[in-house]
Amino acid sequence: MMKRICVFCGSSSGTSPAYLQTATRLGEIIAARGIGLVYGGARCGLMGAVANAAIENGGEVIGVIPEALIEKEIAHVGVSDLRIVGSMHERKMLMSDLADAFIAMPGGMGTVEEFCEILTWAQLGLHKKPCGLLNVEDYYHHLISFLDHAVAERFVKPEHRSLLVIDEEPQRLIERLESYEMPAVSKWIDRQDT
Numbered sequence: 001m002m003k004r005i006c007v008f009c010g011s012s013s014g015t016s017p018a019y020l021q022t023a024t025r026l027g028e029i030i031a032a033r034g035i036g037l038v039y040g041g042a043r044c045g046l047m048g049a050v051a052n053a054a055i056e057n058g059g060e061v062i063g064v065i066p067e068a069l070i071e072k073e074i075a076h077v078g079v080s081d082l083r084i085v086g087s088m089h090e091r092k093m094l095m096s097d098l099a100d101a102f103i104a105m106p107g108g109m110g111t112v113e114e115f116c117e118i119l120t121w122a123q124l125g126l127h128k129k130p131c132g133l134l135n136v137e138d139y140y141h142h143l144i145s146f147l148d149h150a151v152a153e154r155f156v157k158p159e160h161r162s163l164l165v166i167d168e169e170p171q172r173l174i175e176r177l178e179s180y181e182m183p184a185v186s187k188w189i190d191r192q193d194t
Contacts, residue, residue: 002035004101005100005174011107029174031056039064
């Protein structure tokens, strides 16, 4: 059972109104399903939108922000549980520990880096938590194409590629994450490949 979902997303709103609308919808759905939200702790951009929607709908919201980013990302003072950590590494570890599943919405390099690290941890067998891309307006088209290319070029195994659940619609993505079953994943690297 999913008690909390970690959402990685931008501290900017991006160019398309659909990004902000979907972030708001995602926060509403998470709260309505009685699932807690874990996120990066900012009050601006998509991060602020998903948190505000969850708060307004009575959801549990845990923000995790490094001390160095409190000014830059404008820490959300309306979050009842804002955890301030010393580094980005501590942030990612705490967010991972608190969450039962992960969703990446549109965002920049930080969003992609955080999500790809979590996905890599699943590939390595460090956790068995579902990882989903909320592919709003086909935002992650190039990342998905890259992963498919990496499979074709034999840098990523097909079963590892299947660790990623992709959908454009927040309700459906959460339902898919809730029913997700970790595929039988073979060793990350075989001795004959070395």
